Amino acid sequence: MINRRYLYLLTAALIVVITYALTNRSPERPIASKSTHSPLPPHSEPKEVNKQIKVKGRKVLGLTPGEENKEVEDLKFANDISEEWQEGVEKALRAQGGSSLSDIDIKKTDSFIWAHEGVALNVESVLITLKNHNGEERKFRAMVDSESGKILRTWDHPVIDPMNPRESRGVSIDPRYHNN
């Protein structure tokens, strides 16, 4: 009888402890691990990686882990930073888009230094918004040369879902190819 009473007390105490633990768990300080987790691996200290090094306020990307400081000292810059890069971007877009565009908007979202094999390039990451004469709008991202405004890469282009895929613009064959 006494043993059973102790058992009840022990169970109640356990419930209190578990409830306390569950209601007070901190998001940054885990209190327990799920039983399904495997044991920790042999070495488990999280390492600091991709240390963000900056030169003249610009993040430097592309450095070899562990060699960052030395590589930054040895970097040779391939371009300068010019105020006119934005004009260069717009000129390139106008050259390709011609009269089809009613509006071009170029927003700088980041500036950084792109290091590759000892050569550093100042680049701007931009968001480009184009508008046509129907008022339709398209956005994509681009990496541009901070000096010339030359567009180096574009990405994040839109995924278009037309009501009827058959009405998408295709490329017609010149009738001279198959005139028979």
Add this chain to the structure above:
Amino acid sequence: MIVVRHRMIKRSLSLLVTLFTLSSCNPTTIQGSNVRSNVVANDGSYDGKAFIYRDNPSILAGPKYGPKNPDMGSIMDGLRAELITTNTQLNGNCSIEFFFFGTYPAEVSNCIRSLKNHDNLQSLTRKADKTWMYEPGTSEFYQTNSLYHIQKGVNTFYSKLQFAYDRIHSLSFSMPKSIPSYLKDSKMYWFKGVSNTDSKLFRNDYLNAFAQCNEDKNAYFSPAGPELCFGYHSSFPGFYFVQDPTVIYHELGHALVSIMMNLRNGTSSSVQHKLRSNLGSFGYDEAGALNEGIADYFSFVMNKRTHLGEWAMGKTAKQSRPMAESESVHITGIAETSEGRLSYPQFLLYDPNYPDSPYEDVHYAGQIVSHYLVALTKSFKNKCGISSESNGGHDTATSYVMMLVAETLSEIGDLNAKGIDDFGSPFVLDIFFNNLNPNDSYLWSQIINQTTYRRFFQIFAKNIYKYMTPSIGGLCPAFTKNDSEKLLDDYGLLLFKTYNDNGNSSSDRAVTYTNAVSFIPSQPLTSVTETNRRKSVLVSKELLSLAEKTDSTPDAISYYIIDNRSDMEGLLQDLLFKGLSVPISSEVASIDYNNGNIKISPGEIVAVIPNLHNSSNSVMAGVQLLANDWDHVHITDTTTGNYKPCVLDATTTVDQGGEAGNTCLPANGYPDKDYKRLVKDPVTKLFPTDAAAPACLVQLADDTSTRWVSQNEFRKKQGLSLVDKDCLGYTTSGTTDSDFTFNPHECLVRFLPGATDAFFSKIDPQKNYYESVVKISDTMQFNSGNLLLMEVNRWIPPGTKFRCRLRARFSNCSDCYNDSTNGNDDFLDSDYNGSKPFKIINFEFDVND
């Protein structure tokens, strides 16, 4: 008839109840053709809520309803108001919990913003009565409904991602995993990577949803916003894409694909890769088709229906899409049997609404993917003891599938190129197992070794084998490796020989996972059971070539040239509007020189469509053609960078100036382990000794011989003496990124950066691409994904001959992916810098007026 009557009764009852509900306790004015109520004070039970439509009008009001000015008041569910948001503005929140040795909740507040269109960027404010109830058919009503369905989709996705994360990270540490454990820190579970952490002026953690976007007959997802856009139909007033929740789920599905593709591309809250991965490009390609198929599948995840777009695409364009073979729209013969599956490549061009009119498009090709994913979900339900809804059948089975999709896309889109992680963080060493290396990973993952059905389903099958089938720790041991392979084969998707369990060990086969992370052992290679391969036919690349005129094929065209000025102008404008900016040279080439003679002439900018021919007796599918720089030369002089082309096929021989030894031999490091262009080092002013050279050689005739040489060598001989500034791609603004640095070896002709790869859905046996796809389509048009763009220098002497060494491979190729000398392990990433995985396609032409 009975069904229709039943539906009408149901609808009338629904309306009566709606009226009753609205008149008794509805807190606001709701109007529709059959609905009207007065304002009644909100007693608190409607806080943050609104009445919504649960499905599209074609489902709720019947297939004959609409499409002009639909009465959304009669479509919406007036019985039960739903929570739209607890925020005071029409924004949603995203929250997820990660379990990694503790529970870590994560939240992005205001992660979704529902707006009318691009001209109205101010979120709606909650009404004074604390509800979101607006008159049906108003802009506010659509914005409210849009947020409801998007929030529901995001919540569902996060429950699936949380399941995937918890499950994967509860397994042994020795198992290589792709979804990173540090996802909470990197915040890549939302659009963190596209936000600018330094500027408060331009904050775009939001996913903007434009409920009434200014797009005629279009909807889209734009990752650069990020934004969702739901358009209208100019011929039918009041007809909007947003009225169809299946399309909302589909577009959101694209956004979720974008998130899953970039899960590995950030390592902490402030460190992300400089670029983002996308799944699909500008025209037809299999990556884009996968994106469409997965987005379709997400609609099934949300509403359990195996059909989408009955209203938005089906009502006026007859373009709704099925996701199961049992759907009645399919042609006879398609069935949920091994023989009847919607299999690859047979149904790549199949439009179920117009089955006699095949058409190359990512949405049609994507149906193979959605059908497979739905069939897999059904298999999991049957095999994993979750067949009934009482034990969570649909929810559990779709969680399994979404886990596999997330883990697969996470690996495919990995731009940091490591493939696996250390405990709780990325490993530090400069070793890469995926997409070559962080600097070239975008080029590798998006173009050179881009995602195809083969790449996706190989990784997907590996993940089934890792997470579903093991008897210990597997989610569903009853779904065996054979079951998995047979289902893939039913769809013609068993396109690989091994599971490539060890990654692509990017440049050295001896480097294994253990070298990077000591507790992850080297992974043994799992082979596909060959007896499971019945429908998936693999074909040798040697049977692919350019089409040629012969006695039996007198009409064959080797390549098509588009040089008409207005066509090219329209094409370049169209590509730009799709997001492809191409760097056109100034002064020496322009569309002003285009003469429309369907030949390649000096000064022109032309589109080239090589017409590939399949000499085998099986279909070749997912044919990719590359015109970018690659390692195919031996550099003989580092001051000029001049070279001899390697002898890599029977076309370019030693007699023609080819090189059969030196750096053209694997023993001497061929191909290069790194991707490096043949441009001058800005410091040493020398060219490298090993590099990837432009694809096009030029023929040089001197007194004694005729040789294929570098364009740099040619331009200074033959009396041409072209200086740098008269070359294509010349820039005065100094050296830029090596990929875009002035390269004198493409002084005369060059494929424009960004437009150096073409994709073709399929080529039928003993036919060329034109015959297989274009000729049989109604429009007789090429897809913009089929073409390469080329610039031609205006100073080229007429009659000059060029040979461009393009590289081709295809998804069901038997010898494009595996190294038979290494147990059929997949080629290394660096092998894609050379010739081994490809068939060389020699595209030859003269430049003439």
